[in-house]
Each structure stands twice: as structure tokens, then as C-alpha cells.
Amino acid sequence: MSDNADPIHDVLVIGSGAAGGAAAVHLSAAHHDVCLLERSDGKSLKPCGGGMAAAVQHWFPFSLEPAVEQVVRRVDFSWCLQDPVVAELPGDAPFWIVRRERLDQLLAEEATNHGAVHQTGVDVTHVERHGADWQVTAKDGRQWRARALVIADGSGSPWPQRLGIGPRGVNHASTVSVRLEGQGSLDDGSARFEFGLVPQGFAWAFPLAGGVNVGVGSFIGRDELDSNAVLRQLLPDLGFAEDAGERQHRRLRIWNGHHCLHGDGVLVVGDAASLCDPFLAEGLRPALMSGCEAAVHLSRWLRGEQTSLRSYSSAMRERWGESMAWGRRIAQVFYRFPGVGYQLGIKRPTAPRRIAQILSGEMGYGDIAQRVIKRLLLQRG
Ligand SMILES: Cc1cc2nc3c(=O)[nH]c(=O)nc-3n(C[C@H](O)[C@H](O)[C@H](O)COP(=O)(O)OP(=O)(O)OC[C@H]3O[C@@H](n4cnc5c(N)ncnc54)[C@H](O)[C@@H]3O)c2cc1C
Structure with missing residues (x-):
């Protein structure tokens, strides 16, 4: 069954979690015609601790506090x-600490306030190029078309690998x-x-x-x-x-290297882009950050102000990837020798403040990594 009445949108966003919701909010606020497709009916619990730096509030022009519980x-x-x-x-x-279902709902509601269409119960099973557009098909046969695509369907997403973007191996x-x-x-x-x-x-x-x-x-x-x-x-x-x-x-x-996160009219964000911190499993901040960044670069592309979406991959590398490259090295050493890591990392008087600074984005892993890794390796020997 094909939904022929559906217009060609500017952007289709697959998945209305943190990353897809953030992208949809900013794209619709910038007056683009956005359609947000979500598999879930919103009734099930999302497995997520909900821990998130309050600093992410700066990325949104409305209050996230309705989702904050502690x-x-x-x-x-x-x-x-x-x-x-x-x-x-x-x-x-x-x-x-946010209630995750509420955060996702808040973002989707804000996007619809700006005119986005939010369709739930849509299990996307096919994504393909159709001339200059993208065509997305759901399990029940419904179809949507758009000039651009944001892939935001989380850790199980098959699309980045099929489209040759993001890491080849996850x-x-x-x-x-x-x-x-x-x-x-x-x-x-x-x-x-x-x-x-x-x-x-x-x-x-x-x-x-x-x-x-x-x-x-x-x-x-x-x-x-x-x-x-x-x-x-x-x-x-x-x-x-x-x-x-x-x-x-x-x-x-989880994050496993710097990768190209864009293709022709397509971007991958959040867990689908393997952005989650490999040391502390922080995935909400990079999901929101990538959604916001995706909207900025896609908006310029849609307006014809840039011909490629390469700037999105570069921005995510600079804002997030550089720190994660060090986070990954710390994780590899820490989790191999966790007893030493606990004694020398967590129990240091300065450690809690550093962890808070990392999680708030005030500091990147690069700022502490060399000292931490040296300390762990030296003590192990
Ligand atoms: C147990 C656990 C605890 C965590 N705790 C924290 C924490 O405390 N702090 C933190 O920062 N991070 C945490 N994370 C990581 C964080 O939850 C993720 O990084 C974050 O959810 C990524 O957001 P996302 O929007 O990319 O993906 P998701 O939140 O997974 O959203 C993807 C959306 O796409 C939809 N979707 C999937 N497939 C399809 C399809 N075929 N068609 C249409 N829609 C589809 C899904 O239903 C979902 O709503 C945790 C993760 C886990 C597993």
C-alpha cells in the first residue's frame, strides 16, 4: 500500500528518540517540512538511566525541565x-536524571508545535534513493518521500552500514x-x-x-x-x-573511531552513529548534540547554502569524537585493570570533580587522558 497523498517532505527523520527528536525540533523551528517516523507507540519503558548534564539545556530554546525528575x-x-x-x-x-520517555515525548511535541508531522507505530523496513529524493517504506507498506533523511533509529539501525556511512563494524x-x-x-x-x-x-x-x-x-x-x-x-x-x-x-x-557520518542528503545521529561514550556509556548528550548539529548543517544544505553535508561529520568529530578517542583509550586500560583503575582513578581526591566536568562537557577526556593512562599503566607494572 502506498500513501500517495503524502507530500514530498524536506526531511524524514527515522526514530524519535533523543537524537531524532532534537533534529526534528530544530529543523521544524527553522521552517523545514519535517516528518518524524517512530516505531514505538510510546507506551513501553525505554532502557536508559536518564543521567544527563544540565548543560544540554543551552541547546534548546524551551525548558527540558518537565522531563527532569532529580x-x-x-x-x-x-x-x-x-x-x-x-x-x-x-x-x-x-x-x-530525566524520565527518558518524557524527554523523547517533549522533543517530539515541541517539533510538532513547529509544524512537524509525528507518526508513531511506523516500523521502517526499507530506505532507498528515488531519483533525487529518499523513499522510506514501513512494514505495513506505507511510504514517505523527502529530499533528505536523518537516521536516528538507535543501536539496532541497519541503515548506516547499508548506506556506507558510520563505522563499517560496530x-x-x-x-x-x-x-x-x-x-x-x-x-x-x-x-x-x-x-x-x-x-x-x-x-x-x-x-x-x-x-x-x-x-x-x-x-x-x-x-x-x-x-x-x-x-x-x-x-x-x-x-x-x-x-x-x-x-x-x-x-x-559505542564509539569506536572517527567515521564519516553523512552521505548525499543523509545524516546519521545518536546511537545509530555509534556516538555513545565507551567509558561511561553517556549517550544522551551526544544524541542531543548530533541531532542539533544535524539540523544546522541540513538546514543550510536544504537552503542551497552548502552542497555537501561533510561539515556535519567534521563538527561531530571536533565537538565529540576528539574527546571519545581519548575516552576509548581510557576505557581500554581502565576496564582491563579495574581494581587499579578504582584505586588510582576514582579514589583520587580530584576524580569526582573531573568526572563531573567530563559529564557536563566542561572538559573532554583529552584534557585528562594522558595523565590517567600513564598512572594506570605505571602502577600495574
Ligand atoms: C540500559 C541503558 C542505560 C543508559 N543510561 C544512560 C544514561 O544514564 N545517560 C546517558 O547519557 N545515556 C545512557 N544510555 C545511552 C542512551 O540511552 C542512548 O545513547 C540514547 O538513547 C541514544 O538516543 P538515540 O535517539 O540515538 O536512540 P534511541 O533512544 O534508541 O531512539 C531510537 C528511536 O528509534 C526508534 N526506532 C528503532 N527502529 C525503528 C524503525 N525500524 N522504524 C522506526 N523507528 C525506529 C526507536 O523506537 C527509538 O524510539 C543508556 C543506554 C542503555 C541501554
Whole structure:
């Protein structure tokens, strides 16, 4: 079935998560005709801790606060549930916990306020060039056409590889998340990171209003993550039953090198572009950043002010990739020798402030990497 009545849009955005929503907001605010296609009906929980630097607010002309449920002021670190380190976050680098479904909804609503069309329940199964346009087909046969395409359908996206953009081979973190009702022993405004229980990774607990997002992520291992073993120990420590909550397993694409993120009239953003931080799994900020950047470069391209979208790939390399190249090196050393990493990295008096500065975007991994890696390698020997 073909929806012949549908006009040729300026831009089709596949996926209305953080990255697609951010792109749609700015493109529609710049008066482009945008159609946002989303598979989900918005009723299911999204596996995401929701931790995000408040600094991302600067990228949006409307308040993101309706999605914010907690402002984190204190972070507790532990090694195998012991050896605690407490970090009070500086007031100038606040860290938000957002309810993820609400954030995505807020972005999509804002885009529709500017005239974008938001269609849910659309499972995109085909993407192809049709003359000078892009044609997208859904599982149920509906079709859409546009001059440009933004690929924002997350870690499972097949399109970058099929279209020859982004990394040829992808690297994944294995993750499990649990959303729990009640806060257990976690205080309002405090987040928890546990190293030691998770091989080549860490576990986290982020507070929501009346709930907690607990997650486990393993970053460089090839072995299957035994998240149940981790949660059996971690959940009672957080004041919950060891089998509490429903578990969602996800493979999360992580940053694995500088890549071309554009083609002719097409850009890839967010997890689909493998932007997620390979050390701390921070994926929301790069998703929002890439969505905003995509809109800037695509808007100029649509107006004929530039003939290529190369500037988008360059901007993401400069704003995000350069830091991730160092983040990846830190992850490779830290997660191979996590005990040393905890003692020499996390337990250093300056570490919590550095982590807060990294997560807020005030600092990049490049600013600290050489010292950190040298320290870890020297102590290991
Ligand atoms: C367990 C877990 C915890 C995390 N915690 C944090 C955290 O605390 N802080 C942080 O910064 N990052 C976190 N991340 C990473 C972060 O969630 C991602 O990097 C972020 O969601 C990327 O946004 P996105 O818009 O690129 O992708 P997504 O949020 O995955 O959005 C993609 C959208 O595309 C839609 N879609 C997929 N396929 C199709 C299709 N065929 N047709 C149409 N639509 C489709 C999906 O339904 C989805 O809505 C976490 C990830 C996981 C797995």
C-alpha cells in the first residue's frame, strides 16, 4: 500500500528518540517540512538511566525541565559494594536524571508545535534513493518521500552500514536495565556507581521521582554479561529484593573511531552513529548534540547554502569524537585493570570533580587522558 497523498517532505527523520527528536525540533523551528517516523507507540519503558548534564539545556530554546525528575548533587562510588567514595558534585555542573520517555515525548511535541508531522507505530523496513529524493517504506507498506533523511533509529539501525556511512563494524556494550518503584536506600539527589561486581564495566542506580533506574553495563568483554549475578548482590545493597523489577537487555553501540557520518542528503545521529561514550556509556548528550548539529548543517544544505553535508561529520568529530578517542583509550586500560583503575582513578581526591566536568562537557577526556593512562599503566607494572 502506498500513501500517495503524502507530500514530498524536506526531511524524514527515522526514530524519535533523543537524537531524532532534537533534529526534528530544530529543523521544524527553522521552517523545514519535517516528518518524524517512530516505531514505538510510546507506551513501553525505554532502557536508559536518564543521567544527563544540565548543560544540554543551552541547546534548546524551551525548558527540558518537565522531563527532569532529580538533580544529582552527590555520587557514591563503591568497589564490590565496599570501599566507598563519596563525591559532592559542584553546584556549577549539575547532573539531571530525566524520565527518558518524557524527554523523547517533549522533543517530539515541541517539533510538532513547529509544524512537524509525528507518526508513531511506523516500523521502517526499507530506505532507498528515488531519483533525487529518499523513499522510506514501513512494514505495513506505507511510504514517505523527502529530499533528505536523518537516521536516528538507535543501536539496532541497519541503515548506516547499508548506506556506507558510520563505522563499517560496530562495537557494543552489553547492558541490562531495571526500573524500580520506590527509592530503596537511595537518597533523593544521589546517584550510585558500583565498580568491581561487573566485569569490564560498572553498575549504576539513578533516582527518579518515586523510583530508581538500575543498570549494568559491560564495555569491552566478549563474554556474555551475567547481569543476574550482579543484580542479586546489588539490589539488596540498594534496599530492594534481589529479583525485583523487570529486566530489559540491550546491546548499545559505542564509539569506536572517527567515521564519516553523512552521505548525499543523509545524516546519521545518536546511537545509530555509534556516538555513545565507551567509558561511561553517556549517550544522551551526544544524541542531543548530533541531532542539533544535524539540523544546522541540513538546514543550510536544504537552503542551497552548502552542497555537501561533510561539515556535519567534521563538527561531530571536533565537538565529540576528539574527546571519545581519548575516552576509548581510557576505557581500554581502565576496564582491563579495574581494581587499579578504582584505586588510582576514582579514589583520587580530584576524580569526582573531573568526572563531573567530563559529564557536563566542561572538559573532554583529552584534557585528562594522558595523565590517567600513564598512572594506570605505571602502577600495574
Ligand atoms: C540500559 C541503558 C542505560 C543508559 N543510561 C544512560 C544514561 O544514564 N545517560 C546517558 O547519557 N545515556 C545512557 N544510555 C545511552 C542512551 O540511552 C542512548 O545513547 C540514547 O538513547 C541514544 O538516543 P538515540 O535517539 O540515538 O536512540 P534511541 O533512544 O534508541 O531512539 C531510537 C528511536 O528509534 C526508534 N526506532 C528503532 N527502529 C525503528 C524503525 N525500524 N522504524 C522506526 N523507528 C525506529 C526507536 O523506537 C527509538 O524510539 C543508556 C543506554 C542503555 C541501554
